[in-house]
Amino acid sequence: MKTIHINFATPGFGQLLSGAGWRFVAIAMFICLTLAGAASFIVYMNLQREELQQQLSDLQTQVKRLQKTKQNSATSAPLVASQEAMGALAFQLNLPWAQLLRTFDGLSSKQVALLELIPDPNTRKIAVTAEARNSAQMTRYLESVKKQEGLSNVRLLHHEINATDPQQPIRFEFEVQWSGGATP
């Protein structure tokens, strides 16, 4: 049978705490305690997260500082210059000097004297300065250079008669593209 609710008492706190009210209050307290526990847990987790974030940002700052220091040391001018110099030196050393000298030695004769040989590793060009007895010898020499394997694009840059020399030889400069041997 269902409970009959007839009560002349003025509704108040007394009714809340009576009968099923105790259970209600107990449940309400349990819910309140659970909520309080959950709230404090959330606050604790937030604090932990903030602390961890602080640690993370500290570590990031530290990493950035280290990276900056490393970058600074890497980009320091003397080191770069020395590295470049070392690279250039290594490139120079890697050039096939012997082969080049052998080629040009074979071309030189009593008519044509080789004065200077300047190779440019970047453009793979060789600037050559030589002296010939006359223009015919010069032309012949250039023709023979053209015929050499591994040398191409022979271009006469400058020629003049050396008036100070009693034999009046022709000093001429030319460049030639070198396509064989070591690459820069």
Next chain:
Amino acid sequence: MLKFRPKRISVGISPGSVVVSAAQGVWRRKNQIVAGRTVAPEKLGVFQHLCDLLAGLVAEHGLQGSTTRLVLSDALLRLWLVEPPANVGALSDLKAAASARFQSLFGESPSTWEIRGDWQSDRPFVVSALPQVWLQALNNVLQASRLQADAISPHSVVALNRWGSRLTAGSWLFLYQDRRVTILIMDAQAALAGLRHVQCGPQEIADEFSCSQFLRLQAMLMGVPMPPVIYIPDLIMELGWVRYARGAQPQYRLLQKALPEDGLLSSAAALALAGT
């Protein structure tokens, strides 16, 4: 003094007496009568005097601040059953129906009465009325004595709520208080189907034969058959014979298990113990 848990007491108020009971004992809490007062014959029926007696009992036994359940004798208030009108739209419809029924049953306006009901729109519901002056007097005493009343209920309602689950289909619940009998009739589904509240002299229920005759008359007046079982929750003086009525037709069954030493209760004591 600050108390962790306020003491719970139950107060039974009948027209002639006021009794306070409380759960006592540390391990096995047992409801026991704490104190009671009887109204002087010349002040019988004066409700204010009952309130004064209650205030005196509370002061004398230091019960201020207790949580209290008050059980009022059915003789002090009016109790009736209302059939909800068809097409109920609001609570006010049920209240209007209860007021109309009050007027037709008791022949007076309900304006000076405090009406409380177990408002139901789909089945008959119980309504009770207490004079507003009396309720005000009671509230004044409760306030003055610092008693926290969580319930002020009629005895019939308390008994029905307490024993309702034990009542079988078609049975009656029989209450006797202060020369008044309240009969609560259960239907085939063991739900409340009828209520009768009549004056009854003690000689009319003084023995099994008289009581059976009285009940047959009531059944005839209500137009219902005699029940197979009649439940009696409180064994009070006038019904002492019920304990020895074996094989009677209808059967009388006592619901109260834990009776005081003498096994019989005074009217207000039965009310007080019903409330605990």
